[in-house]
Amino acid sequence: MTSTIADSSPRPPGTYTFASRPRPLNCQRRRYRDYYGSSDEEPIRYGNIMYDRRVIRGNTYALHTYPPTSQPDPVELQRQQEAKRKALARKRAREHLRPRSPEPVEGRKHADVQTELYLEELADRIIEVDMECQTDAFLDRPPSPLFIPAKTGRDVATQILEGELFDFDIEVKPMLEVLVGKTIEQSLLEVMEEEELAELQMQQQQFEELRNLELAEVQRLEEQERRHQEEKEHRRQQQLEVLHKQNETSKKIAARAYAKMYLADLLPSVFSNLRDKGYFYDPVERDIEVGFLPWLMHEVDKTIEYNMLGRIVLDMLIREVVETRLNMFEQLGAKQSEVLPDENDKEREESLTTGAEQFIEGSQRSSQRDSQWDSQGGSLRYDSLDSAFTNQRESFERGASFDP
Amino acid sequence: MANHSVGREGFLKHQVILALSVILDDPVFMCRMHMHMAYRSVAQVPQGADSILASGLIPFLVEKLEEEEEEIQEVILDTLYFCLQWDSLQALQSNAVPILREKLTSPNEDIRSKAARTLMAICMLLDGKNEVWRHDVIPLLVMLLDDPHIDVKGNAAGALMFATVTTEGKYAALDAGAIPFLLELLDVDLPKVRLNAIKTLTMLAEAPEGRRDLLPQVNKFKALFQDPVLYVRHAAQIATKVIEWKP
Numbered sequence: 001m002t003s004t005i006a007d008s009s010p011r012p013p014g015t016y017t018f019a020s021r022p023r024p025l026n027c028q029r030r031r032y033r034d035y036y037g038s039s040d041e042e043p044i045r046y047g048n049i050m051y052d053r054r055v056i057r058g059n060t061y062a063l064h065t066y067p068p069t070s071q072p073d074p075v076e077l078q079r080q081q082e083a084k085r086k087a088l089a090r091k092r093a094r095e096h097l098r099p100r101s102p103e104p105v106e107g108r109k110h111a112d113v114q115t116e117l118y119l120e121e122l123a124d125r126i127i128e129v130d131m132e133c134q135t136d137a138f139l140d141r142p143p144s145p146l147f148i149p150a151k152t153g154r155d156v157a158t159q160i161l162e163g164e165l166f167d168f169d170i171e172v173k174p175m176l177e178v179l180v181g182k183t184i185e186q187s188l189l190e191v192m193e194e195e196e197l198a199e200l201q202m203q204q205q206q207f208e209e210l211r212n213l214e215l216a217e218v219q220r221l222e223e224q225e226r227r228h229q230e231e232k233e234h235r236r237q238q239q240l241e242v243l244h245k246q247n248e249t250s251k252k253i254a255a256r257a258y259a260k261m262y263l264a265d266l267l268p269s270v271f272s273n274l275r276d277k278g279y280f281y282d283p284v285e286r287d288i289e290v291g292f293l294p295w296l297m298h299e300v301d302k303t304i305e306y307n308m309l310g311r312i313v314l315d316m317l318i319r320e321v322v323e324t325r326l327n328m329f330e331q332l333g334a335k336q337s338e339v340l341p342d343e344n345d346k347e348r349e350e351s352l353t354t355g356a357e358q359f360i361e362g363s364q365r366s367s368q369r370d371s372q373w374d375s376q377g378g379s380l381r382y383d384s385l386d387s388a389f390t391n392q393r394e395s396f397e398r399g400a401s402f403d404p
Numbered sequence: 405m406a407n408h409s410v411g412r413e414g415f416l417k418h419q420v421i422l423a424l425s426v427i428l429d430d431p432v433f434m435c436r437m438h439m440h441m442a443y444r445s446v447a448q449v450p451q452g453a454d455s456i457l458a459s460g461l462i463p464f465l466v467e468k469l470e471e472e473e474e475e476i477q478e479v480i481l482d483t484l485y486f487c488l489q490w491d492s493l494q495a496l497q498s499n500a501v502p503i504l505r506e507k508l509t510s511p512n513e514d515i516r517s518k519a520a521r522t523l524m525a526i527c528m529l530l531d532g533k534n535e536v537w538r539h540d541v542i543p544l545l546v547m548l549l550d551d552p553h554i555d556v557k558g559n560a561a562g563a564l565m566f567a568t569v570t571t572e573g574k575y576a577a578l579d580a581g582a583i584p585f586l587l588e589l590l591d592v593d594l595p596k597v598r599l600n601a602i603k604t605l606t607m608l609a610e611a612p613e614g615r616r617d618l619l620p621q622v623n624k625f626k627a628l629f630q631d632p633v634l635y636v637r638h639a640a641q642i643a644t645k646v647i648e649w650k651p
Contacts, residue, residue: 209596210635212562215528216603217642219569224610227571 025052033138436472440479447486456487463498470503474512481507481518488525492532501526501539508544513553520548520559527566536567542576549585554594561589561600568607577608583617590624595633602628602639609647618647 024046049055104110114120274280443461446452456462462484469480488495504526507519523541526532536542545567548560564582567573582604589601602625608614625647628640 205596209599212524212528212565213599213603213635213639216565216569216607219566220603220607220610223569223571227610 025049032141437476437479440476440483444479444483444486447483450490453487453490456483457491457494460494462487462494462500466495466498466500466503469500469507474515477507478514478518481515481522485518485522485525488522488532489528492526492529495526496531496535501532501535501541505539505541505544508541508548513551513556516548516551517553517555517559520545520556520563524559524563524566527563527569530570533567533570533573536563537570537572537576540576542567542573543580546577546580546582546585549582549589554592554597557589557592558594558597558600561586561597561604565600565604565607568604571611574608574611574614577604578611578613578617583608583614587621587624590628595636598628598631598633598636599639602636602643606639606643606646609643615647615649622647 027045027047101110271280443456443465447456465480465484469477469484472480484495484500492500501523504519504523507515508523510516510519523536523545527536542564545560545564548556549564551557551560564577564586568577586601586605586608589597590605592598592601605614605618605625609618622644625640625644629637631637631640
């Protein structure tokens with residue numbers, strides 16, 4: 001674990017520095033079987049630095065320090081090559097100097113031969129020997145032995161003889177008293193506190209019960225009150241309603257009585273009114289009145305018309321006759337007047353004319369009277385007309401009787 | 405430290421509650437246990453309960469209730485009991501009632517009794533009462549009245565006491581047949597159980613059906629007039645008054 005120490009001094013760029021705390025290096029070699037749960041508990045195995053091959057020993061002044069660059073220096077390379085060549089040359093020189101047997105003659109070859117007594121079989125097979133090597137299986141790490149530190153210090157011993165020491169029983173008494181006394185006091189206090197607490201609890205409980213009780217009572221009374229109020233309200237409402245209804249009923253009755261009384265007259269008066277106006281009629285009578293009498297009158301009218309017509313015709317006849325007679329008389333008169341004085345003519349003329357006027361008047365009156373025809377007085381009028389006519393006739397006859 | 409009131413005030417001053425809440429998820433059991441015990445002690449004081457509510461821890465506590473081991477569950481139930489007496493809105497929002505309902509059926513009797521106590525706390529407020537009725541917890545509580553363990557009976561009676569204040573609660577309890585169980589509870593030694601039972605019967609006697617069922621049993625209440633505990637006598641008197649009330 002490297003920890004870089006912060007460098008406060010400014011360093012020139014490009015310089016490499018490295019610093020780390022001293023730490024033991026982890027030894028990778030395990031001697032015992034790894035098992036779970038052992039990683040954290042045992043101390044980290046570290047290698048002894050004295051036996052570490054990575055550590056440089058001895059003279060460090062003339063070491064081959066490898067430059068930091070990866071590529072070897074060309075000078076170094078050359079030197080290495082030279083060294084190699086020299087070594088090779090030396091080896092060859094040594095070989096050269098070694099005494100050897102002379103070279104074989106042409107066509108012959110040196111061969112190695114066994115010259116011992118007992119010949120050994122030389123096989124081309126190389127003698128092989130199988131060697132095995134096996135590491136021991138990983139054992140469990142045995143538990144660390146108890147660390148019993150070596151004895152240090154000096155042994156000292158004392159010996160107490162009888163009677164030299166104090167008497168335990170006597171000495172211990174006051175202390176014991178104090179101890180026990182304190183303990184008992186403490187425990188008494190605690191017990192009393194607990195008792196007090198218990199008492200308090202009980203009182204609290206009682207109080208609570210009482211409170212609950214009272215609360216329940218209050219709520220019950222409240223509820224009761226509320227119900228009573230509701231009930232009263234309800235009853236009151238009912239009463240009000242009853243009263244109201246009664247009121248209404250009495251008003252209705254009064255109104256009814258009054259209306260009845262008012263209308264009691266109404267019906268007879270209405271009936272009498274109607275009767276007066278002629279809305280109630282006897283159908284037969286009505287029928288007679290509507291149908292029969294007009295026809296009767298009409299017929300009567302017609303008859304009288306005819307009568308009248310006849311009379312008018314008669315009147316006209318008479319008038320004509322009278323006029324002719326008048327003319328005749330006038331002519332006669334004119335003839336006679338030559339003989340008689342004029343007064344008679346005048347009288348005659350006057351009487352004639354008056355007679356004629358009377359006659360004409362009478363006929364006019366009769367025609368007027370015709371127009372005044374009334375159904376009820378029909379016969380009376382008829383008589384009057386008749387009398388009028390007879391008067392005319394009399395006057396006419398008077399006039400006519402003037403005729404000599 | 406939280407056992408002493410000075411310590412509690414110190415807690416509140418230094419917002420220790422929030423800091424402790426980080427430990428809620430701590431893997432070490434003892435750590436969480438002690439933290440919950442500290443919370444329980446803090447919650448016993450109203451201010452402490454307020455600050456726990458204010459820091460929004462209730463939903464976490466309710467979650468933890470489901471997941472944690474039983475011992476811690478007991479402590480959490482205690483803490484919740486103290487906190488929920490004040491404001492049960494957060495708990496209701498975080499769906500506490502069904503979880504507590506399950507706990508009522510747990511095999512551990514301590515958990516049952518504490519769960520019943522916490523339900524009692526929830527029922528103290530009106531919202532809680534309605535929620536409890538809506539989740540059909542009342543029949544379970546009535547069943548618990550028959551539990552062999554006395555503490556469970558007492559706490560179940562207490563929870564019923566509050567849950568039956570509303571009319572729906574009353575009728576739910578009557579339908580589940582609570583009256584015979586409660587009458588048995590009147591004879592129990594522990595005064596808390598008697599008190600709760602009397603109060604619950606008083607609630608039920610407000611309803612006409614309850615009154616009808618309890619009228620023949622009035623003598624039992626009259627016998628309680630001689631009870632040594634003062635409050636039991638009071639409660640018995642109130643109960644007889646309610647039972648014999650004529651509209």
